[in-house]
Amino acid sequence: MLQIGPYTFHSRLLLGTGKYPNIDIQKEAVEASGAQILTFAVRRMNIFASDQPNFLEKIDITKYKLLPNTAGAKTAEEAVRIARLAKASGLCDMVKVEVIGCDQTLLPDPVETLKATEMLLEEGFIVLPYTSDDVVLAKRLQQLGCHAIMPGASPIGSGQGIVNPLNIQFIIEQATVPVIIDAGIGGPADAALAMELGADGVLLNTAVACAKDPVKMAKAMKLAIEAGRLGYEAGRIPKKRYATASSPMEGMSVVS
Numbered sequence: 001m002l003q004i005g006p007y008t009f010h011s012r013l014l015l016g017t018g019k020y021p022n023i024d025i026q027k028e029a030v031e032a033s034g035a036q037i038l039t040f041a042v043r044r045m046n047i048f049a050s051d052q053p054n055f056l057e058k059i060d061i062t063k064y065k066l067l068p069n070t071a072g073a074k075t076a077e078e079a080v081r082i083a084r085l086a087k088a089s090g091l092c093d094m095v096k097v098e099v100i101g102c103d104q105t106l107l108p109d110p111v112e113t114l115k116a117t118e119m120l121l122e123e124g125f126i127v128l129p130y131t132s133d134d135v136v137l138a139k140r141l142q143q144l145g146c147h148a149i150m151p152g153a154s155p156i157g158s159g160q161g162i163v164n165p166l167n168i169q170f171i172i173e174q175a176t177v178p179v180i181i182d183a184g185i186g187g188p189a190d191a192a193l194a195m196e197l198g199a200d201g202v203l204l205n206t207a208v209a210c211a212k213d214p215v216k217m218a219k220a221m222k223l224a225i226e227a228g229r230l231g232y233e234a235g236r237i238p239k240k241r242y243a244t245a246s247s248p249m250e251g252m253s254v255v256s
Helices: 023-033 076-088 110-122 135-144 165-173 188-196 214-234
Strands: 002-004 007-009 013-016 037-041 065-069 094-097 126-131 180-182 201-204
Touching: 013 023, 013 214, 023 214, 065 076, 076 094, 076 110, 094 110, 110 126, 110 135, 126 135, 135 165, 188 201, 188 214, 201 214
Parallel strands: 013 037, 013 201, 037 065, 065 094, 094 126, 180 201
Antiparallel strands: 002 007
């Protein structure tokens, strides 16, 4: 079970809703993924105009928890305004804080992210900040009281997978809230690795939406995350420098 604030989820896959070829494929992919949390950029949707097409028209949103994000914000104040807009629309009191500090890398601004997180927590939001893989920043966000940490595996949409597994492990080992790997996942192996490292969940969008077959990729990600979590819970064997025989040597007769 994945526990975020007062909410409990069976699925550990959080799925983004942008970049799909069309809304029908998006709907199929969402269903194939088994995801229970769907995230979307508030700035890219006219959530108050019923005559504007958006993914909410095709999906039975009663089956999902919506996670609006503040993509496009460059300051804490902007992020807070976007979050308030989403909450005012009645969508959800849970928000992914995303404050970009570098237009080239799309890496988050740590100072503004901390500030936005603190402001939204004071207003009673359930806050999930998107961060870099900075171990100290992750600790500071948890000290503020955020409900989950979302460190990026690599730059948004890059498909590079986890470029710094050591830092991700450090964040997970010291976490007091769920750690959800967000951004940079390229394929099922990346998602499985994130879970094997001990992550509580994975949020992805581009890897599914821009795959040759988004529906198949959504199912692949679902299975990879389930397998990775099982592998983590099972406890893998330690890596060794030399070979170890699979069959015991004791009690074997010597053939001359």
